[in-house]
Amino acid sequence: MLNKRWTVFIILLILGTVSLSAQSADDWYVNKQIVDIRFTGLNTVSETELNGIVRSYISRKFTDSLSWEIQGKLYALEYFDLILPQVLPGDDNNNTVILEFQFKEKPVVNEIIFTGNNRIRKGELSDNILLTKGDLVNKSSIRLDAQSLQSLYVEKGFVDAEVTSNIEKNDEDNTVSVVFDIQEGTQTTIKEIRFVGNDTHVTSKTLMSLMTTKAQSLFNKGILMENELQEDVRLIETYYSDRGFIDAEVREINKDVVRDEEKEVNNLIITLVIYEGDPYTFGGVEFVGNSLYTTEELQSYITQNPAKVFNKTRFQFDYQNITDLYYENGYIYNTFSLEENRNDEDKTVSYTVNIVERDRAHIENIVIRGNDKTKEHVITRELSFEVGDVFSKTKVMEGVRNLYNTQYFSVVEPQTYPGSEDGLMDLVLDVEEGKTADIIFGLSFSGGQDFPLAGNIKWNDRNFMGTGRTLGVDTIFSPDSQSVSLQYSEPRLFDTKWGAGADLTYKHSSESQIYQDLNGDGVIDPYLDDEDFTNANEIVPTDYLMEYDTHYVSTGLNTGYTWYTGLGRWNLYSGIRGGVEYVEYDNEIYRPWSSSVRENYETWMYHDSIWLKGAWDTRDYVGSPSKGFILSQTTTIAGISSFSSKNYMKSVSRGEVNFTLFDIPTSDTFNLKSVLSIKSAFSYLAEKPWSSIAIDPQEDGFYADGMFVARGWYPESDGQSLWDNTITIKFPLIPNILAYDFFLDSVGLWKSKELLQQASLSDMKFSLGTGIRFDNPQFPIGIYLVKKFQFNENGSIDWNPEPDYVEFENGNLDLVISFGIDIY
Structure with a gap:
């Protein structure tokens, strides 16, 4: 008997045929060429999608059967309640035809309603159905969604849950509300898991330790998840097969529901019936059909020895390596088959690998x-x-x-x-x-002492116009400093592995707390000599400090090459920078101690530098590595020309190593993962050996900003050397979006070579912290709670080394918000 749908379909085809026949008594349109197919009545359905279906019929000769065929394909989309065809003349002489279809679309889903859901939130229910607002009504899909919701409840322990669907139509705007009515029933929890048939070789305690499914306890809800139970069965069978029990299997899973009327809950007792069989030893492997590789070569991939207990997982791994040997060398069309050979008397199992070799692909x-x-x-x-x-x-x-x-x-x-x-x-x-154009808002440490923080707005496109080039604009602004930089880079110059880049930068800054030497004796005021300055702990009274403004315009060029080897990526980069700087201050009041600042007064002075960087990189993914390491060395020489006003050398040695601690799939879309990252960087500012010009750590040195370096500590600058170490345990919560971190920072900053030579553990600043990091280029913010501590000279620990700067005094903790996380 025909169902209702097919009955309606046949009636519509008959109506369509009558409509076509009524066009003319002599059926003038039959066997005329179709020059166009048009549609009317479309509101939601895309005309482009329909064109893809009917395009092949244009230029064919029209017949009634052809019209029925087209209508059948259009009805099969399940977008329409009614399709009315009409044939129109395609020219003045009626030699061609235009086929026009008028549609009545199915209603559009305007609202999805869940009723009766008290134990599962609406968002989770929505995630488990395919129907969305704006879809055309499809009754079969709605029924499938109802079944999916019922399966969700069963997985969560509501074994008697029922879900029905209902469609409420609004004829005025041709929309519907789809209502899923849920009868949740009583949640069933696992009271006990039993094992039968494992008395000989494996204890029930061992089998229970393999299972994710657990009985209800203080630490477990005891909810039955059918997919987890099936995975547990697979783990149990694998455990047996890896110990020689190749016939072992879970033959039955019995589920008995016991009603607890007093607590009004259903208790579930699960019984796994196990057949263990006998243990087998490994009898070896024979290869048949191999000529490209000798039997000895293939046997070298078998890692388990004959006469030992057979390990099925290990054998499958070895077998995969053998097939990969062929595939790696282009023999992807080879076929492999395994024959299992048992000796039930000796309890041995061996295998024959049949290989059909074909040419390389x-x-x-x-x-x-x-x-x-x-x-x-x-x-x-x-x-x-x-x-x-x-x-x-x-x-x-x-x-x-x-x-x-x-x-x-x-x-x-x-x-x-x-x-x-x-x-x-x-x-x-x-x-x-992915998204390669970023607009980044953030904060950075400016190095200024009056206002050390600077706002940052940066736009860049790492794949500009799809060419792989990077184009960007970077601005930094604060009361003390403002800058704008235009940046461009080409990672593959002329499609080689050479990369190149350039930038143009303007910067204005107001430098404060600058040392003076009003009497010109070469000693920082108000001190008589260098010893006097040192005895005062190098602290200068505010009245003896000055400020000045600088304008700096510079441009830089860089290039580099990457070698890809079996040992990782080897990178070599180099760059050159040149610029001019202009200094302003009131020379009737101030006289800077720094001779370079005095020489720069109301004069454009030239600076230049050159740098070279080498790196060895084995990380799997540069942006968010889970394994591998990188070692790099960067050396900068300022003052490559005789008329450069800056002269120094900088060395930055960096290292990073990453380990995946665990990576456990918990669903089809999420892995519970943890990565251990260890980083260390040592930076040093030094005089050039061939130059007698002294360095100026106050102007060119390093700083611990308290946000990226020495997190939580009060900012410190003027460093001649900096040692920055971090250990981080990362937990990606949403890959490339959100992560949770635990970290330990250890940072030392030394203002002179002499202090570095006298360095001790008490110089190091430690930060122990945890918090959330937004691992997203558009929102690069880390929010951490940090506990600072420092070792005293006697080896004891000071757990509150900066009491005046602690935000949460009760716990001696600091809240640290890091904008634009620094990446090694």
Whole structure:
């Protein structure tokens, strides 16, 4: 018997046929060429989608059966309640036709309502259905959503939950409200888990330790999640098979519900019926059909010894390595099959690996899909293979990693398809572009002593117009300092591995608390000599300090090259910078102690510097590494020309190592993950060996800002050397968006070479903290609670080293908000 839907469909086809037949008694339109197909009555459905269905019918000759065929495909979309066809003349002589379809669309979902849900929030229910506001009504999809909601309740222990759906129509605007009526029932909790059949070889305690599913207790809700229970079964069977019990299986899962009338709850007793079988030992592997690799070469991949207890997981790993040996070298069309050979008398199991060898596969085409913005050559230049090369899985995965490290893409998925003939294959890279244009608002440490914080607004596009180039504008502003910088970089100059960049910067700053020497004796006022200054702990009274304004215009050029090797990425960068600086102050009142400042008074003075950086990088992903390390050394020489007013050397040695502590899948979309990161950087300012010009740490030195370096501590500047160490345990909560961190900072800042030579543990500033970090370029903020401490000379610990600067006195804690987290 025909169901209602097909009955309506046949009636509509008959009506359509009558409508067409009524056009003319002689059926003038039959066998006339269709020159266009048009649609009317569309409000929600895209005309483009319908064009894709009917396009192939244009230029064909019209018949009634052809019209029915088109209507069948349109009805199959389940977008329409009614479709009325009409044939119109395509020209003045009626030699061609235009086919027009008038539609009555299905109602649009205006509202989704959940009723009866007391134990599961609305947001979680919405996440488990496909229906969304604005969809066209599809009754079969709504029924499936109702089943999905019922399954969600069953997974959470509501085994007798019922979900029904109802459609409430509003004829005035052709919309509906979809109501999911939920009868939650009583939640069932697991009271006990029992094991039957495991008395011989494995204890129930051992099996229970393997399971995620647990009985209700103080620390466990005891909710039955069917998917977790099935995963537990797999873990139990794997545990047995890795100890030689290759026939072991969980044969039955019995679930008995016991009603507790007093507490009005249902208790569940789960019984797992296990068949253990006998333990088998490994009898070895025989290879058949191999000629490309010798049997001895293949046997070297088998890591377990004959006559030992058989480990199935280990064997599967070895087998995978053997197939990968072929795939890595382009033999992707080879076929492999395993034959299990048992000796039930000796209780041994061996395997025969049958190999059908074929020619190597060469890449016929490389197809990029999903790159709406990024130019194709920007993607292909990151690949270490090209059309015509032998397929290599290792090179493909290396290319995928390179594409992720450009930080242009959030998803990169390689797929292989057969080529036009044997031995050829197509490699398709499906990419999903991430956001590369950022507008960043933040704060940074300006180095000033009156107002050390500076606002920062930065715009940059790391993939400008899809070319892989970076274009940006960076502004910094505070009462003491303002700057603007235009930046441009090309990571692949002329599509080579050479990169290049340039910037143009203007900066104005008001420098305060500057030393004076009014009498010109070369000693900082008001002291008589250097010893007198040192005995005063290098503290200068405010009345003897001065301020001045500087204007600085500079430009820089840089270039670099990256070598990709089996040991990681090796980077070599170099750059040069030149600029002019102008100093203003009232020379009738002030006389700076620094001779370089006096020489710069109302004069444009030239500065230049050159820098060189080398790095060894094995991190998996540059933006958010989970393993690998980086070592780098940067050396800067200021004063490369004889007329440069700045002369010094700077050295910055950095290291970082990352370890994944654990990475546990908890759902299809989330992994519980933790990464340990250890960083250390030592920076040093020194005189040039070939120059007698003294350095000025106050002007060119380092600082601990209290936000990125020595978090929570009061800012300190004028450092000739800085040692910055951090240990962080990271927990990504939402990948690339939100993370939770625990960290320990240890920072030392020394204002002279002599103080560095006398360095001790008591010089180090420690910060122990925890908090949330927004791991997102558009919102780079970390919010931490920090506990500062410092070691005294006698080895004891001072847990409140800066009592005047503590925000939470009861716990001696500081709230630290870091804007624009510094990345090594």
